Amino acid sequence: PKLVPLEFLKELDAAPPGTWCAQPKIDGRRRYVYKKDGVYQWHAKNQDDSKPLPDDLKAQFESLPWPDGIGLDCEWSGPRHKDGTDKLWVFDLLQWRGVWMGNNSFRDRYNDLFDVVYQIEQKHFRHDCFGLVKVSFNPGLLDRYAEQLLNPISEGLVVRKATSTMLGGIGKCKENPEWFKFKHRSI
Numbered sequence: 001p002k003l004v005p006l007e008f009l010k011e012l013d014a015a016p017p018g019t020w021c022a023q024p025k026i027d028g029r030r031r032y033v034y035k036k037d038g039v040y041q042w043h044a045k046n047q048d049d050s051k052p053l054p055d056d057l058k059a060q061f062e063s064l065p066w067p068d069g070i071g072l073d074c075e076w077s078g079p080r081h082k083d084g085t086d087k088l089w090v091f092d093l094l095q096w097r098g099v100w101m102g103n104n105s106f107r108d109r110y111n112d113l114f115d116v117v118y119q120i121e122q123k124h125f126r127h128d129c130f131g132l133v134k135v136s137f138n139p140g141l142l143d144r145y146a147e148q149l150l151n152p153i154s155e156g157l158v159v160r161k162a163t164s165t166m167l168g169g170i171g172k173c174k175e176n177p178e179w180f181k182f183k184h185r186s187i
Helices: 006-013 055-062 106-122 141-148
Strands: 020-026 029-036 039-044 070-076 088-096 130-132 154-161 179-183
Touching: 006 141, 006 154, 006 179, 020 088, 020 106, 020 141, 020 179, 029 088, 039 055, 088 106, 106 130, 141 154
Parallel strands: 088 130
Antiparallel strands: 020 154, 029 039, 029 070, 070 088, 154 179
16 A cells, blocks of 8 residues: 555545545564465565464464465564564455455455454354454544554554455556555554
């Protein structure tokens, strides 16, 4: 997402209710995970990010009943926090039932992701190894930003248009004109 000044958040917050949605920007290392034919494939956002996930965290995550054909966008909070918080924060659904979800709206992707996590919880699986990054909609984005000042693993907010899709590119990320980053700190 494009880094923009906090004043711009006021404009987004004033849009018709439900136009924009926000998630805490977890401070960590980006990880993608795909499950195909029962096998998990892990990737880092940056190819030069060689810090591996701890084996026990990976094993816990893979022991959960994630459906086959799923792809998740996560942030690993462990390596940057002195309190030992070693967790994967799931914030978006990249693939579902083997189908790329990038052409679907963020709202639809998140609803599907929420349903998957709900099914895991209904089966009473313990999942201390991951958390679902919650979404909130405008109005109230300024309040959500203020809450991040007290969240020890957050460095701000990522705000997306609820109807936005993903923009991809070979070799590097593309800047999405409907995704914005509001940071209050960086470690």
